[in-house]
Amino acid sequence: MNSNINIKDVEERSNDNKSVHARCSLSTVRATSTPAYTMAGTVSDLASIYRAWLDCTSQGRWNDLPKYMHSTYTYNGQEFDPQTFVTLVQREANRFAGFTINVDAILIDDGAQCLSCRLYSKGRPTETIFGYEPPGQDVYFVEHHFAWFTAGKLSKTLFTLDFKSVSYQFRHPDAEYALDLLGQSPTLATKTLSRQSLEDAFGAYLGCVNDWKMKSDLARFCHSEMTHNGEKLTVD
Template identity: 30%
Template sequence: MPTDPDLTTTYRAYLSALNDRRFADLTRFVHDTLTYNDELLTRAQYASMIEADTRAVPDLHFVPQLLLADADAVACRLWFTCTPTSTFFGCAPTGRQIAFAEHVFYRFTDGRIAQVLSLIDRTAIAAQLSG
């Protein structure tokens, strides 16, 4: 199935908002409530989770390496190369730059994110920060 250009454009705009730290703009991209890995969250809780990551890793930048979309879903492999400055996923900062992937699937309803399924390579993060 070909990629839906509108949903791809919407998703790239969402990533731009995250990368520019325009968390107030999430109202355009995320429903008032959503599920994140099967946990019900408000948009504010979801934004707070992402904001906490960007505080721990100020140079966190969401780079889509592989992006596919259909009528109501997006699948993306995000790549991160960054340097945590405070505890990140339970790991103390070491001043080392790390690189890791997130594989994430989004379900959109009425053009906004309603569900997120995320798998982050936390083992790679811990290994890089401890080694």
């Protein structure tokens, strides 16, 4: 969500190219309407809790936000109690008019009680953001969140922001901007891989990158044409 705890900190981290490598079993949950809130820790419940938490922020229901949060909550390395976090998020959300959050896709690891969420939020800035003056129109923020749950409540979140696309919208307010949504991507697969095969393939892809073997091995893992952060690229 673009109601970041300290939006200036995001700008400072946007050029940090360090990456975190993780490996887990994932179940995919496509963007749908928000299910009823529950406190259990199943796949559907984790998605329900997280969607309800995002809805509270999107709809400005600040008094409801803490009930989905653990008594201690860590957000990008900073520790908060629920009420302190709510106060800071409310302050950031108030920097935008018409602020809303939408889920694009969610991946869930029920065993580890965590999920990954790609979401986009939008709002019309009412003050300077990232050093840019308000463009007088909505700006879209695309984010990727990793969230962990303790006893059925949100206890930790790590997020990254697509700062490049945000900067483009501020610098080119008259240009057309189209979201590249996973939920609208066509299915290109000609065969279905098992969960373990998907994990193995992605692990091998990361190994190819880490071992600097992309020139010789990348074509094994990527289509000849692909979309990377909204940009059409060829494997060459």
